[in-house]
Amino acid sequence: MSRQVLRTGPTRQAAEQSLQRALQTRGLPAGAGLITPETKIEALAKLWYEQLDDLSPSTMEAYKTRLRRNVLPAFGNVRIREVSVGLVDRHLMAVRRNHGPSAARQTRNVLSGMFRLAARHDAMRSNPCRDVARIPSRPLHQPRSLEADEIRSLLAGLRQSEWANAYDLPDLVSFLAATGARIGEACAIAWEDVDFEAATVHLHGTVLRLPGEGLIISRPKSPSSNRIIEIPSWCVRMLRERRKRALGDLRELQSSIHAVFPAPRGKDLRDPSNTRMAMRTAFRQLGVLEVTSHTFRKSVATLMDQAGKSARDAADQLGHAHPSLTLDVYMGRKKRSTGAAAVLEQLDSGSA
Template identity: 40%
Template sequence: MTRLVEASGRTSTQASQALRIKLQQRTQAGRQGELTGMSRFAEAADLWLEKIESMVVDGRRSPSSVEIYRRQLRLHVLPAMGQVRLGEVTTPLVDKVVMGIKRSFSPATAKTARSVISGVMGQAVRHGAVVANPVREVERIETQSHRQPRALEAQERVDLLTWLVEDEKARRRDLPELVFFMLATGVRIGEALATVWADVDFQAGTVHVTSTLVRVRGEGLLRKGTKTSAGERLLDLPPSAVAVLQRRFMTGARLDQPLFPDVVGGFRDPANVRRELREARDAAGMPWVTSHTFRKTAATILDEAALSARLIADQLGHSRISMTQDVYLARRSSGSPAALALEAGLRDIAPLGVSNGKTMANDEGQDPVGP
């Protein structure tokens, strides 16, 4: 593409000199780095993405975050401004692109795209290709929902677990105990599926949450550390949850195997399990339930038991109490031990006939009751 560059002066000579200076500035900007003012945005994006990918190696970035950035560039950002020269990226241009993404897709997508553009242009500034990051003045996008967090009520918990235990397909997919474990701990679905038996201490009645599962293009399913340091946590288990896990472990599991494995004993893809949960919740007549509903339910049980927001945040793995209060709780509270509160809220719905930390027998007094 060609561009018209204009300059003015009191005389034609001064105007010509001013024009030459302006052209030199366009071509010389960033001469000491890999980028110049004449470099395309797409070139800067490639360099920025390479830098972000290198951060995965030393743990400063999550593979899932890099995959999100790559997808944002490919689907939204580069089609709109990939061929624009860095010296021509202005605040009005970025604002137009971001607002267009917001209208066509969603505020959350636009917010992520804004962050990606800001990262690319920040690198251009460090290379001397541009003087300032034009994204700084772009209007910020609010994505926070004002909807009240919805959790499973006590009877809904009973109904859902009862239906999962009685449904053959749900049992075959190992959903009753997975859902109960998530309710009893408040962990994310990726954390639940990444937990191995070595992380469980039956004597102490605890589970050590250290990892999560993510799928990365070109690499497959990865078990990685939790997103933040607060995400790695040691949780006390309700007695009924300990009993459920003990029964599972007695079937011959190895310490390096996940608590909820696939058919060959490996890790299950969270995306596949979410799909199975959607099928189950629809069949159960609860179309609003998601895997995050179980996390909100655990938080609600703890809140109703008068635990402090700090203790609930620690249970959920949040570094900021405000995240817990804004997204997971309907009100603030203060109070008592998490495992006992979760036990009181869940003991009557434990799968496999577990109640009050003990395994119940059937009418003949023989085998434990199970699906």
């Protein structure tokens, strides 16, 4: 290994500046590795993404989205040695301001993973993401929560809407209101996931569109999203009627594994993105401008809270991870009795 010669200069200040420059640029010798302090973030991002493994397709696609939208436009031409805590911190605050805390946290996770890789190659002295300011979890714009009577009125309006029926929205939105499921989870459930006798549904995947592959069912991002939850009796009745319309003969259902909510004009998987747009149009026609598919997750949690259910029950219902390992181990993440089904009985508007 060649020795690096420091030019100390005629003064102590110049010597200290020279030493500081040398420390900042010290890393792998030229040609010794793929990642050095001179490597651009664009190249680092490519190497980091290529070495990821054992992650769900949805997580991989989410990371790719963050790289494309929030990392490479700002950092692509920056060299590793030029990255500082302040630079990263200011960028994350801008992402939070423009896109919300969830996007900011995910961007931080991506940057942190990249910088850990750089540090392992001695291209960085430390990971700057460790010292950035905490990203507040509270959204800049709180999602709206609907009261029970508002949900009943909305579901009734959807059943009367030609647009909503053309896009097969009334049953799907009813399911979201009855479960608090994510829209991708609802699009992924098959008839075999519904237990009519136990009044439960197994949520264990999500529909995702991958470039070049189309729509797939991806495994959930975390174990907490793989869960069995109770559904209220009115939702069971709705699903029974839907099953009869889909197949006609109940005896054929034992081996049926097709989607409960397929694409409105076929039996293929339903695209969550297209469904969100159709829902927004239907809601606007009903004069409800602020409601999205996520509104029903918020509403389920709020109704459970008003009924005295615990935050843990709500986390199990919605598939949120919990920070306490003790609760995870001794209470179980796939429990059925969250209490949501009894609470959500009040949403029955006579759909069956």
